[in-house]
Amino acid sequence: MERMSASSAFTPLDFQLVLLRRMADHNPDLVEAARHELGASIAEMREANRRWQAMTRSSRSRGAVSRYRSVLGAPESTVARQIGDLECEALLWPVPLWPTLRFEVLRAPNGAVWNEWLIRAPGAPGPALRNLDDLTPWSCTVDEAARAFAPARPMEGTAPTRWRLAFTAPDGAGQPRRCVAEFTWGLLQRLSFPDAG
Known part of the structure; x- marks a missing residue:
């Protein structure tokens, strides 16, 4: 992985490092293995997280959906999703680290983002959860x-x-x-x- 500088583009790889950084508190061993799979150092993971936080907190920050589009590209799919009485839009992006998952952003009719998280990819079999x-x-x-x-x-x-x-x-x-x-x-x-x- 190339060294990031303040002026370099924030990439899908960087975004995966951001996801991992938030998970490191609970599962450092899994995160360590995933970080190695991505070919990134601990310093690069920390830097990606620092840059992401700066992007989201900046007074010049673009809206959440625009930010995700600029980092992840066009969504793989966009589908209507019913939440209670409201119909919203779900934008889905692939996450190479977890091939059977998608990163979902739920956008309300007024453009506000309600939720941002990982879900199972449409059509991918979910786990058998019995106990x-x-x-x-x-x-x-x-x-x-x-x-x-x-x-x-x-x-x-x-x-x-x-x-x-x-x-x-x-x-x-x-x-x-x-x-x-x-x-x-x-x-x-x-x-x-x-x-x-």
Whole structure:
């Protein structure tokens, strides 16, 4: 990977490093392996994240959809999505690091962005989620866990780009257990167990 400078273009590879940087707190080993797969150094991952934060916080910052188009190019697909009573637009981009996932940006009719996260690619088979043993890091997305273990209760995330779901799922012995699943950019990172003493 070429060294980034302040004036160099922000690329899809840089964006994948941004996704990884936010996941490093929970799964440093997975992030390390993915970073090596991308051929990037720790310094390059940090620099990509620094530049991304500067882009999103700049007073001259373009809107979120324009920013994603400038970094990721034209969306692979754009589909109508119903959210409650409102119809919005879902823009999807491929993420080479996770071939069966897509980065989705949900845009409201007024142009505002409601959500930005990873989802399963249309037509790609999702994971079989039967019990807690199946909920391994990076194994599923928010909506897949919510469907598999309904009713799941959304909870406030611990930081931007993070989501949490509370639900009950069977453990390996088939006994129901309450847990909280934590997601970064929509991808499962870890489970915690509020009843654990």
